Amino acid sequence: MSNLKPVSTFSFAGHTVRRMGYGAMQLAGPGVFGPPKDRDACVAVLREAVASGVDHIDTSDFYGPHVTNQIIREALHPYSDDLVIVTKVGAVRSDDGAWLPAQQPQDIERAVHDNLRNLGLDALDVVNMRIMGDVHAPAEGSIEKQITALAELQRQGLVRHIGLSNATSRQVAEAQGIAEIVCVQNHYNLVHRADDALVDELASKGIAYVPFFPLGGFTPIQSSALSEVAQKIDATPMQVALAWLLHRSPNILLIPGTSSVAHLRENMKAAQCVLTDDVLVELDAIGGGNGEH
Ligand SMILES: NC(=O)c1ccc[n+]([C@@H]2O[C@H](COP(=O)([O-])OP(=O)(O)OC[C@H]3O[C@@H](n4cnc5c(N)ncnc54)[C@H](OP(=O)(O)O)[C@@H]3O)[C@@H](O)[C@H]2O)c1
Numbered sequence: 522m523s524n525l526k527p528v529s530t531f532s533f534a535g536h537t538v539r540r541m542g543y544g545a546m547q548l549a550g551p552g553v554f555g556p557p558k559d560r561d562a563c564v565a566v567l568r569e570a571v572a573s574g575v576d577h578i579d580t581s582d583f584y585g586p587h588v589t590n591q592i593i594r595e596a597l598h599p600y601s602d603d604l605v606i607v608t609k610v611g612a613v614r615s616d617d618g619a620w621l622p623a624q625q626p627q628d629i630e631r632a633v634h635d636n637l638r639n640l641g642l643d644a645l646d647v648v649n650m651r652i653m654g655d656v657h658a659p660a661e662g663s664i665e666k667q668i669t670a671l672a673e674l675q676r677q678g679l680v681r682h683i684g685l686s687n688a689t690s691r692q693v694a695e696a697q698g699i700a701e702i703v704c705v706q707n708h709y710n711l712v713h714r715a716d717d718a719l720v721d722e723l724a725s726k727g728i729a730y731v732p733f734f735p736l737g738g739f740t741p742i743q744s745s746a747l748s749e750v751a752q753k754i755d756a757t758p759m760q761v762a763l764a765w766l767l768h769r770s771p772n773i774l775l776i777p778g779t780s781s782v783a784h785l786r787e788n789m790k791a792a793q794c795v796l797t798d799d800v801l802v803e804l805d806a807i808g809g810g811n812g813e814h
Contacts, residue, residue: 548563
């Protein structure tokens with residue numbers, strides 16, 4: 522691994538962001554519900570992320586709820602002009618932590634105001650509409666009502682840019698008929714590649730694709746083939762999983778989540794991994810790909 526390779530960038534929401542960002546969901550308590558065990562450690566992770574060059578942070582006011590945004594505010598407010606904070610709306614938490622759809626225009630307006638208040642902002646850089654037709658995977662269905670509501674909040678100056686989460690290609694097209702869409706955040710990683718065609722489609726349109734669960738989510742990816750590749754190139758499996766995503770397409774922006782400064786430092790070095798053609802063939806085979814990415 523070389524120490525010299527710079528992290529590449531992508532034009533996103535009026536900024537040039539580094540492709541290695543940070544996802545803040547892991548900063549809430551267990552099950553993304555309630556406060557974390559060690560709030561100071563969470564503040565430290567966020568400050569370390571920004572100090573290491575992260576200029577794209579992903580969050581939502583339904584993480585906690587409110588907790589993650591409040592920690593971001595404590596750690597980083599007043600925010601640097603180059604920091605892009607992306608949040609999402611479309612769900613609320615029940616008293617026992619369940620994720621409930623909240624997709625009516627009044628729900629969306631309330632969620633935007635919750636994010637503004639808890640992040641301490643007058644306008645949100647990017648708001649992703651988290652589609653909840655099926656909570657776990659993209660499912661067809663019109664999102665006209667939701668995007669029209671977000672576009673109205675954009676017209677009012679409360680939202681600068683609009684994105685989608687858990688979206689199908691058809692929903693992207695429908696939303697683009699109502700507002701400019703700057704990113705799509707769906708489940709995608711080395712072993713979960715259902716969105717291969719969407720990644721390529723969005724790349725051709727210059728739209729960012731932001732995989733959630735880039736490391737596999739709550740149970741990070743475990744694969745002996747991945748571990749063997751990692752050993753071969755003197756990296757860790759998590760670094761290789763992130764490096765594969767960086768290599769996969771130039772419009773992929775990473776938001777790996779961690780509550781640990783040590784893991785953050787490890788993940789930040791993923792951009793330094795050199796993936797040779799041989800290694801890429803081995804990695805593509807893990808997800809059943811054809812090695813032609
Ligand atoms: N739109 C959506 O529906 C949606 C859904 C889920 C997530 N997201 C967003 O996507 C972001 C990323 O997803 P995620 O955080 O759920 O999953 P992830 O990034 O795939 O993985 C996070 C998990 O990996 C562990 N981890 C991180 N770095 C590691 C390392 N170097 N070695 C070993 N373990 C490591 C973390 O534990 P430690 O804390 O111990 O490091 C945590 O358990 C979230 O922060 C959130 O912003 C969006």
